[in-house]
Amino acid sequence: MNAHSPAGSPPSDRLPDLWDDAKAAGLDEPGQLLYRSNLLGSDLRITNFGGGNTSAKVAARDPLTGAEATVLWVKGSGGDIGSMKLDGFSTLYLDKLEQLKGLYRGIAHEDEMVGYLPHCTFNLNPRAASIDTPLHAFVPAAHVDHVHSDAVIALAASRNAEELTKTVFGGEIGFLPWQRPGFDLGLKLEAVAKSDPKLVGVVLGGHGLFTWGPTSKACYQTTLRIIQTAADWLKANGQRPAFGGERVAALAPEARAAVAARLMPEIRGRIGKEESKAKVGHFNDAPEVLDFVNSNALDRLAPLGTSCPDHFLRTKIRPLVIPFDPASGGIEAAIAGLDDLIEAYRADYAAYYQRCKHADSPAMRDPNAVIYLVPGIGMLSFAADKATARIAGEFYVNAINVMRGATSVSDYVGLPEQEAFDIEYWLLEEAKLQRMPKPKSLAGRIALVTGGAGGIGRAIAARLMAEGACVVLADIDQGALDESVAEFGKAFGKDVVRGVRVDVTDEAAVIGSFAETARAFGGIDIVVNNAGISSAAPVEDTSLELWNRNISILATGYFLVAREGYRLMKQQGRGGSIVFIGSKNGVAASAGASAYCTAKAAELHLARCMALEGAPFGIRVNSVNPDAVLRGSKIWQGEWRQQRAQSNKIGEDDLEEFYRKRSLLQRSVFPEDIAEAVYFFASDLSAKSTGNFLNVDAGNATSFTR
Structure with missing residues (x-):
């Protein structure tokens, strides 16, 4: 069982009771419901991310009549009980929900009941009610929890689930066989709850746990107690070793990471050829x-898929097991078999769709697997964005825990195929998908930005992340790198940003940075060569050390980074965009800066050479030429600033104004202006552009394209 703790750092065996009477005393009933919900959702042993729901029946004054009404507060559609706020709850008149029983025409008309729920809304609350609303409304208790505990689902997904429920919980927990959530299940849950006043909950076959109580605290503590009872019983009665013991041994952590970095771009390229399906x-x-992946039971259990609908919706009908022999280290053999393996999975998924579809089923969705299991290595998951991929993996860990528990005391039973299809292609689920916002222009794309902790690099990273890209910041300054990653994590979410310390003149470090990018996100689509220095000296005063430093960072460094990005893009077979941050000085010579100008000119020509070679593979290479970007720029700090001021016979504080007036447009150039040009070259806006450069210098006739 997993908690919100780092991987490999197992939580205590006991679920802690975190209820604080002093804190709860200052909260009204909805506030206590939210407090309880957040506590339950803070531990993945209790429920998975986004899974389960909670409710309370609260007395309130009707805004129309002034009379007292009972209002059901219940988690609305979507959201996560661990992180939700009060606005995540739907509010509905309980008496109106009860009146819906008179409109119910039977299980064949389940979905039409969802259309009546908005008519029961209290106080014009815009939060849409979920399909589970009747299950909470009809239980005759003030407070109700529904959670997806691995320990309880292990019992619920066992061949003899009802018998185990009686054995483990005695007479205080009832049982209902698997049924898709909806109005009819709400009526059945009500009947069971009313049948025996000793009951404090019900196990739903293959699905999860409902518990209830007279107060929010009592309900919370009952939920914890029932889950702990299940976990303790499984631990005391389960057979060992798990999953029939080990069939293969895991590679060392560094070797596992290396195989993942090698394998992930190969998979990513095959399942996301089109940009829209990145x-x-x-x-x-x-x-x-x-x-699990190293066990004797892998080949038997993996095809069974998951049981809980929440698990299934995230992880698909079943995972794809990639044959890999860690003893021989046969990664190339595994890669060689990927085409046939992935195509077979797609064909199997299409056949599943054809077998199970209804006349009104939505069109078949992406037939590729979400979860990929690799013996000796671990689990890979792929989705439209990093958070979804990570969460899908977490859901499959829940499924692994369920299979571990179920097979230790019984036989594991997955969701029946037709039931799985009816959940996956449920028209209500399809309507929810259609309401999702349109993906951003760089959604699903992965970028690496060198000099990412500097002024221009940060602006570029922010622009790319704002359009949905995942970004790896590469920089030699560890302190600035850590600060930048932390700030971007707060602004865009921790899932989408990583940092890696890189000296771009160090070939091994550059190669390692792309391996880390592949392991973190799956591959690469955008490389921005931005790391740089600046220097000024008359040619006769230019030392070999200064010359070599410019060439090493600005020419060789750009070559190493671009080459590794190119290699990875070619390996993926998805094309890509490489953008060089050049300079006006790469086009127009400047006196007193021969080393810098020469290195920048080399960058531009390297970009054009790579554009020629990359074109057959859809790899575009373009350059952006800034001029005099002072704000936030590291290269304009120290000697370069002093040298430029002295060369132009002005004070350092007058530099920005000097360059502004020098430009044709009489405007200053900022990091955000460079970022906008990079976004143009990185996005599909420039899909037919390669080998070009774009000046972002507010106009300088000496650097006009020619």
């Missing part, structure tokens, strides 16, 4: 994952 990957080699 995928981001996630790698997980936590101990529970390795237990």
